[in-house]
Amino acid sequence: MLSLRCLPAAQKIFSHCLNAQTASLKIGSRCLATINSEINQKKTAFPTTTNIVHQQIRFTSFFNKLTGEQLWKGVTSVSNAGKKRGRGKGNRKKFAKNLNRGQVIGVGKANIIWPGLTTPVIRGKELVERQKLPEDPDREARLIKIRNEMGRFRPLKLSPIERGWSGSKMPGRSIGPPDPLHGEMWEGFDTKVLELKTVTCMTGNLGRTRRQSAFVVTGNKQGLCGIGLAKAIDPKAAMKTAKNKAAQNLLFVERYEGHTVIHDFFTQFGHTKIFVTKMPEGYGLVCHRAIRTVCEVIGITDLYAKVEGSTNVKNVVKAFLIGLMKQKSHEQLADETGLNVVEFRQETEFYPEVVAAPIVSRDDVKEVPDYKQYCFDNKVVLKKKKPPPFYTKEPGWLYHLVKMENARNHDKVRKQLRFEYGFLRSFLYDKYPECRAGPVKKEESES
Amino acid sequence: MMKTPLITVFKQIGILSRLNQLSITGNRRRLSDSGAGGVDHDIKSRFYEPEILTLLKKLTRPDLQKIFRKRKLGLRLEPPEYKFMTTEQLEQERKKADARAAEKLQMPPVLPPRKEIDEVISEDPNLAGFERSNIVFTDITFGKSDVNRLIVIRETNGRLRKANWDERFRMNQVYFPAEGRKMNPPSLFKQENMLRLCEEQRYEFLLDLACIQFEPDDPEYLRITETVYDSIDEAQAYELLRSTRHYGPLMFHLVTNRSIDNVLVENLQTDRLEDAVWAISLYHLLHPESKSKSTELIPGEELQFIKSYIETDSKKRGLLEMSLQTYLNTREVQVQRQQ
Secondary structure (H helix, E strand, O other): OOOOOOHHHHHHHHHHHOOOOOOEOOOOOOOOOEOOHHHHHHOOOOOOOOOOOOOOOOOOOHHHHOOHHHHHHHHHOOOHHHHHOOOOOHHHOOOOOOOOOOOOOOOOOOOEEOEOOOEOOEEOOEEOOOEEOOOOOOHHHHHHHHHHHOOOOOOOOOOOOOOOOOOOOOOOOEOOOOOOEOOEOOOOOEEEEEEEEEEEEEEOOOEEEEEEEEEEEEEOOOOEEEEEEEEEOOHHHHHHHHHHHHHOOOEEOOOEOOOEOOOOEEEEEOOEEEEEEEOOOOOOEEOOHHHHHHHHHHOOOOEEEEEEEOOOHHHHHHHHHHHHHOOOOHHHHHHHHOOEEEEEOOOOOOOOEEEEOOOOOOOOOOOOOOHHHHHOOOOOOOOOOOOOOHHHHOHHHHHHHHHHHHHOOHHHHHHHHHHHHOOOEOOOOOOOOOOEOOOOOHHHHHO | OOOOOOEEEEOOHHHHHHHHHHHHHOOOOOOOOOOOOOOOHHHHHHHHOHHHHHHHHHHHOOOHHHHOOOOOOOOOOOOOEEEEEOHHHHHHHHHHHHHHHHHHOOOOOOOOOOOOOOOEEEEOHHHOOOOOOOEEEEEOOOOOOOOOOOEEEEOOOOEEEEOOHHHHHHHHHHHOOOOOOOOOOOHHHOHHHHHHHHHOOOHHHHHHHHHHHOOOOOHHHHHHHHHHHHHHHHHOOHHHHOOOOOHHHHHHHHHHOOOOHHHHHHHHHOOOHHHHHHHHHHHHHHOOOOHHHHOOOOOOOHHHHHHHHHHHOOOOHHHHHHHHHHHHHHHHHHHHHHO
16 A cells, blocks of 8 residues: 655655656645556556555645634634633633744754854854754754743732732732822822622613722721722722722721730621730731731731621621720720729739729729620620541541550650760660661671 | 558669769769869858848849749740739739749759768678669659659669669659759750850859759759859849849859959949948858958948958959949939939
8 A cells, every 4th residue: 555645755756657647746726646557557667566545635724724823713712602601711721822932043953054144154254154064953852842831831910919818809909009189198008909899780771780899998007097988880990989088088096016906895887796806916817808908907917806797898897997996095994994904914924014003993893894804895705616627536546546655755755866866776775786776887787 | 551662663774784884984964074163061051041041132132023024935925914903902913923023033042062872771692693784763652852762773783772863863853854854964054055155144044944954952053053153253244143043142152252342343333332231241141250340330331331341351452442432423423413
């Protein structure tokens, strides 16, 4: 069976064996290499004995009819129906590759020096001649490698610092200080988006109209903060308006030593109840993400808050701000109760430090209120008991515990031995030097 | 029913060979041979005399701000706890804190170095070669203290003897480990490492650690504390130890060594006339043969008292006289300003 796959090879064969008339070779839109079996029989020079099979070779296809752009579109695009089903999104999305990448004009498979294109014409006083160098065997592999690397990794749009609560969505992201107004430049201010959502309403002639609603918080990290809500057709416009509204709505929040709330408090707005706890420096913000964002903007760095009930973002933020506004100073607490407010710190070994004394002290108080209970407005935090991890019910867990009982201090002993002697050794080492961990040295084993 | 003592037997070849080495090389835990100074030990046993103790406690100058200063405890930071309190409750709480402060200021005892234990209980040649290792018998009955616990050793040659201090330390630490105490002392107690820490003025850290690791009559403890005290005296860094439990022993050490001149200079420079007087009275108590002892302290005549010490007993007379003069001058200026 003779198959003709390559045009130059076929030409060579036929020009050698046959007349030009007997083999018709057309290069064009329809190329059909035909070998007449009759002629073959007449001309005995051709050594074939069996029938030669016809094979069609098309030298045109959509590959050389369509442009590169059209070809890539065919590969990367998803049909409308597919889009509706969510195809071609996220990780599975394909990207067009730039196949020219890594290629240089004048540099090709045949490694030829082209004076004036790849090298200067005159080097020193000599004229550079066209020259063929040996082929670079790695060139092909290098190009393929560059091609393969393309279209695989999609760099993130946002740096980790700029990222919001989730992906590239707006909530949690910073949108800069409010716009300057009457010479006020809002220095040190920063605005963060809390909510950006589509809202709709039905109109008589337009039907369902969509708008974007933006809820933002702005602040200077020194205790000032304000919230703003605005709607617009364009999300950017909505955020901008909300930001500027927030700047007109500022309130000042007292902080304790510039890092946390003055005291624990309970606060409520609608069905949202929040228990806020004061925390020491370095604790961080352990709370609902909306509260965390508001704290970042105000300049509170350490706090624990538990939200009970509804977690509607607007209600959470409002409840938290109301709670912050209602905070009392230690002096106020002392005057209200007529009692001393005394601080006990672990780092000062619980030495009683009076932080506020009342103007009129009452010694006839029958029941001294509990400070925490007083601050939480007699509300009690729901503390759910954490269920034991699932694996503690497995039979293997008991086996593990028994096994670990013996080995519970091994790591400490190893550490101590390494510290003391530099290696692991048995208690018998003094008498028998081979009683040590690790391979025995040759000299020792010989001696 | 008679209560029988609970005795455990400790037989380990490794430990045994260590113990054997110990008996050969002497006190293994001793990191350096430079022992206690040449002060006679009788004077050290006077530390617990009530008069001396009172003076030392006065000299400590308890300061609650310093005793309860912010410390890094190596614990996770907790939010401060607040309480509403009536004035009466507050007073009670303060009294409790004062009691805690007194406890924290309790001075570590100053004792003469202990004597080696070298007591053979019985010799039993029939038992020689019976065992290939020494056997340690420890009485771990409840209620015995580390000091009076019975610990004896049956040696391989059949001799039954009392354990020496080092063996006692090991056995006590095995059965009743003290928190923070290591079986082998940390290498920071080596002389060269200690001097480096002294240069950084981490005196309190060193002294606290020595209190945990050693018994107060351990020669090693005496060496460490005395090195630190001398280093403090050299640097005149008394303020670092004032209002800590180590100030009393520091002063006691300086007075027994007749080197209170630097302290007096510091006292006069920092307007502590009373402290200087107390230091000199302590000197008189511990050194009754001193010449200035004849000058009695009359209230209002403290300067005369100090002057007589400077003239007869001080080693740095010129320096002291100069500081006294400066003290007087500054006082005059202050009086003039007030008028």
